[in-house]
Amino acid sequence: MTGYGILIGFLAFGAGFGLAYWVRQQLDAQNESAARNEAGRLLQDAARRSESLLREAEVEAKDRLFKMKSEFDAETAEIRSELKRQEQRLIQKEENLERKHDQNEQKEQDLQAQEQKFQIREEAFAKRSEELDELIQKQHSELEKISGLTSEQAREILIRSMENDARYEGAKLVKRIMSEAQEEADKEAKRILATAIQRFSGDFVAERTVSVVPLPSDEMKGRIIGREGRNIRALEAATGIDLIIDDTPEAVILSGFNPVRREVARLSLTRLIADGRIHPARIEDVVKAVEEEVEQTIKEAGEQAAFDLGVHGIHPELIKVLGRLKFRTSYAQNVLQHSVEVGFLCGIMAAELGLNVKLAKRMGLLHDLGKAVDHEVEGPHALIGSRLAKKFGEAATVVQAIAAHHEDIPPESVYDLLVQAADSLSGARPGARKELLENYVKRLEDLETIACSFKGVANSYAIQAGRELRVIVESDKISDEESVLLSRDIARKIEESLTFPGQIRVTVIRETRAVGYANK
Known part of the structure; x- marks a missing residue:
């Protein structure tokens, strides 16, 4: 029973499998038929769409060809019209050239005719010139016989006479021109100088070249000299100034070439006298302190001078050199005061002439820089000052004005002449300078x-x-x-x-x- 059931089971399984396979075959056959039908339909649709696209492309191509043909025809017509216009212009130019050619031929014929006339006249002139030369030569010979002079002698007399006449006429002309120019120049110069002098009335202080230090009593002379002269030697060594202690009552004379050192010595000696402690160590300390104060005073003097004139941007080293002029004199005139005065005068005259006032003041203030160092460097103080100004970045016009204010080099601008005039005006006015x-x-x-x-x-x-x-x-x-x-x-x-x-x-x-x- 069991074996029979198994057999039945196998048979049933085989029948089911065969049935399933048959069903699968049927379904595959139906699907394949449907697919074929769908493919046929798609192919028909594609064929119809391709035909439609071909017709549309053909129509579009015909339209584009028509448009291109129309554009080509239009461009061709425009080119033809432009060619016709150019052809007409060329024809007109050709006609104009032909007319000009005819005119040139006519002018050439006229020129040839005139040239022939000129040649005839030239020959006549040459012949006439030869005749005149012969007549002049005959006249020269006759004049030499009559006057008894050769042609060279007569020419020399004539030239001398003409030279005297020309010199006389030239002198008259020079006199008239100079009179007219002098009148105008005098009026304008007097007006400018009078205006400058009226607008600037500066104080003037004359300093002597020898410094004198007063003493409270003649006993102080011995303390200044010290034991075996050690104090006076220490003071002279520290300052570089000679001390003259003579029979002058209650006074010590300081003598030295350098005015700054002389000022240091004067202040140092004054302080030592006031303090009462006079010995070599104390002298060195006081001189060192006074040197620093004098340097500060020099700087402040230069800054004050620049400030008074409204001149800015000067190099600090130039300010120091400018301040040293406070201790310099020229014919008993203080050089720093003179420089400030020249700066003011330059500015006033520049304003009257419509020039740069600040630049003119700068030139006037710095024009005597070389006097602060001319005992240390060889050469005229004008050239020394110009080199110094150039070294510390002053403008070329300022350097030129400094160098030319005593005509060590020729002046090149009106500013150079302004500085010369202001310098002369400041130094030449009554009481400004003293001469031996x-x-x-x-x-x-x-x-x-x-x-x-x-x-x-x-x-x-x-x-x-x-x-x-x-x-x-x-x-x-x-x-x-x-x-x-x-x-x-x-x-x-x-x-x-x-x-x-x-x-x-x-x-x-x-x-x-x-x-x-x-x-x-």
Whole structure:
């Protein structure tokens, strides 16, 4: 029973499997048929769509070809019209060229005709010139026979006569031009200088070149000298200044070339006298402290001078050099005070002339920088100062003005002349400077000697403290016109030969005297 059941089970399984396989085959056959039908339908749709696309592409291609043809036709028509226009222009140009060619041919014919006429005239002129040369030669020969002079001698006489006439006429012209220019220049210069002097009225303090220290009593001289002179030697060694202790009551004289050192020595000695403790160690301490104070004073003096003029941006080292001018004098005139005064005058005159006022003040303030170091460096103080200003970054115009204010180099701008004028004005005004009597008398003698060295001068007189030179000439040797030239020549020789502040007026006097006698 059991084996029979198993067999039945196998048979049932086989029948089920076969049935399932058959069902699967049927389903596959149906699916394949449906797929084939769907594929056929898709192919038909694709064929229809491709035909439609082909028709649309064909229509679009025809449209584009039509448009391209239309555009090509339009461009072709435009090109043809442009070619026609160019062709017309070329034809017109060709016609114009033909007309010009005809005109040029006509002008060439006219020029040839004129050239022939000119050749004929030139031949006639050449022939006439030869005839004239022959006539002139004959006349020269006749004139030489009549006058008894050769042509070279006659030419020399004629040239000399023309030269005298030209010199006479030139002197008259120079006199007239100088008179007119002098009138205008004097008016304007006097106005500018008067304005500058009126607007600046600075105080002036003259300092002596020898410092004197007062003593409370003559007993202090012995304490200053010290035992075996050790105190005075220590003071002289520390300051570099000679102390002169003589019979002058209650005073010690300080003598030294360097004014800054002399000031240090004066202040140091004053403090030592006031303190009463005078010995070498104390001297060294006081001198060192005073040197620092003097350096500070120098710096403050330079800064104050720049501040008074409103000049800014000066290098600190230049400020120190400028401050050292406080202890320098020129003909007893304080150089720092003189520099400030020149700066003010330059600024005022620059304002009157419409120039840069600040630049002019800067030039005037720095123009005498070289006087602070000229005992240490060789050369004129103007060139020393210009090199110093250039070293510390001053502008080229400022350097030029400093170098040219005494004409060590030629002036190049109106600012250079302003500094010269202000410098002369500050130094030449009455009471500004002091000169030795010998130098003063020598300058007067030199002025008169220079004037008398010229031909035709009878006498010369230096008057007004050497500010004016009166020259009396012989009327039979010097004419009125030649007197103008003589005054200029004398003034030029004075400028070349002498050194002087300000200006010197040269006046040439010519007079004619007629004397008659009445007798009975």
